[in-house]
Amino acid sequence: DQQVKQNSPSLSVQEGRISILNCDYTNSMFDYFLWYKKYPAEGPTFLISISSIKDKNEDGRFTVFLNKSAKHLSLHIVPSQPGDSAVYFCAASAESGYALNFGKGTSLLVTP
Amino acid sequence: GAGVSQTPSNKVTEKGKYVELRCDPISGHTALYWYRQSLGQGPEFLIYFQGTGAADDSGLPNDRFFAVRPEGSVSTLKIQRTERGDSAVYLCASSRAGGRGDTQYFGPGTRLTVL
Numbered sequence: 001d002q003q004v005k006q007n008s009p010s011l012s013v014q015e016g017r018i019s020i021l022n023c024d025y026t027n028s029m030f031d032y033f034l035w036y037k038k039y040p041a042e043g044p045t046f047l048i049s050i051s052s053i054k055d056k057n058e059d060g061r062f063t064v065f066l067n068k069s070a071k072h073l074s075l076h077i078v079p080s081q082p083g084d085s086a087v088y089f090c091a092a093s094a095e096s097g098y099a100l101n102f103g104k105g106t107s108l109l110v111t112p
Numbered sequence: 113g114a115g116v117s118q119t120p121s122n123k124v125t126e127k128g129k130y131v132e133l134r135c136d137p138i139s140g141h142t143a144l145y146w147y148r149q150s151l152g153q154g155p156e157f158l159i160y161f162q163g164t165g166a167a168d169d170s171g172l173p174n175d176r177f178f179a180v181r182p183e184g185s186v187s188t189l190k191i192q193r194t195e196r197g198d199s200a201v202y203l204c205a206s207s208r209a210g211g212r213g214d215t216q217y218f219g220p221g222t223r224l225t226v227l
Binding site: 042043078089093 | 117138143145147153154155156157160168170171202203205210211212213214215217218219220221
């Protein structure tokens with residue numbers, strides 16, 4: 001059973017606009033959330049994380065929002081650039097810490 | 113410094129054969145993880161090493177899968193009697209100490225194809 005869900009397999013956005021990638025989780029024990037970015041033939045690269053004690057974390061063009069009551073998080077990329085085109089994975093871990101539970105990923109295409 | 117490296121990058125084998133996949137973590141990282149990514153899925157946790165010991169192997173699908181890290185650095189994932197369903201990309205990651213806020217750095221993966 002998938003405990004981390006990314007219901008949009010793909011997303012296309014114009015350069016300069018905002019990209020919003022969504023993620024839902026079912027396990028209430030999850031309290032640490034991460035986004036990874038993956039280019040073809042490469043391993044996932046860490047992008048940004050958020051702890052459940054926060055509802056927002058920002059790093060440059062990337063912001064992650066967490067809504068614990070809805071068990072939902074989102075990644076905002078503003079402004080989107082063609083180099084952002086990649087597969088984005090949402091991941092979560094419980095207090096035990098080490099094993100990451102990944103969603104299936106959302107393929108983002110940023111068009112010029 | 114060098115990132116996580118994995119060899120081979122591709123491995124094609126026949127059903128029933130034995131395979132070994134190697135992972136070289138970032139130097140000095142005590143924590144090492146193996147994940148498996150099947151087509152259309154996200155990475156799925158297999159096993160976690162802290163130093164030389166397997167701290168959690170709950171993700172290994174069955175006893176055909178085994179992993180070692182004898183000197184606390186390089187790790188080898190071993191699969192016996194391979195099946196077609198084992199075909200996937202096997203990802204290795206390492207982190208400095210293994211705590212929750214500790215970023216896991218992934219290698220490029222080994223694509224295993226079982227014919």
